[in-house]
Amino acid sequence: QQQVKQSPQSLIVQKGGISIINCAYENTAFDYFPWYQQFPGKGPALLIAIRPDVSEKKEGRFTISFNKSAKQFSLHIMDSQPGDSATYFCAASSQGGSEKLVFGKGTKLTVNP
């Protein structure tokens, strides 16, 4: 039973373009939505996170958009760079804690030079 659905599975973008990854959830108890970035051979690293009381959060070239009514959230990477090539996981947790993160299946992003 997948509680967080992530799409697309893979994404190829040209350098300077915008990368968009989408996630949807069903559990209305989810109240914390982080995005993790994972490079090959490395552990996941927190990229950016959002709570449902805001609709957008921006950190540098990375923006999370959150639509509570639609139960969807997305990651936008502006001015995508080859160094952004990695696998991105959205996640969600409930009960006010970070201990039971539910991950999406991941999106492999390739940014061509």
Added chain:
Amino acid sequence: DTEVTQTPKHLVMGMTNKKSLKCEQHMGHRAMYWYKQKAKKPPELMFVYSYEKLSINESVPSRFSPECPNSSLLNLHLHALQPEDSALYLCASSQDFTFGNTIYFGEGSWLTVV
């Protein structure tokens, strides 16, 4: 650089062997985790320790045995594993179980069971 250190980075073991994975963090975090990650899949939670006590066991087979000797160390003891247990094992930590705390992952230990 990650502040969660895992050793060894690579481990090959036979199905009758006993081995251990080790994890250390010096960030003063009081919650520590073991995750398992198969290729092209997201991490799957195995165990959570909170203040050195086992808080969550996600129905993990008993051939995996976690241990938290102190607030900085976390071990995963392995015994009689199966080839399907081959995966990347990730240790992680967070300040505690408070809402929105960042979970920091180590680089993982690649385990191959032969």
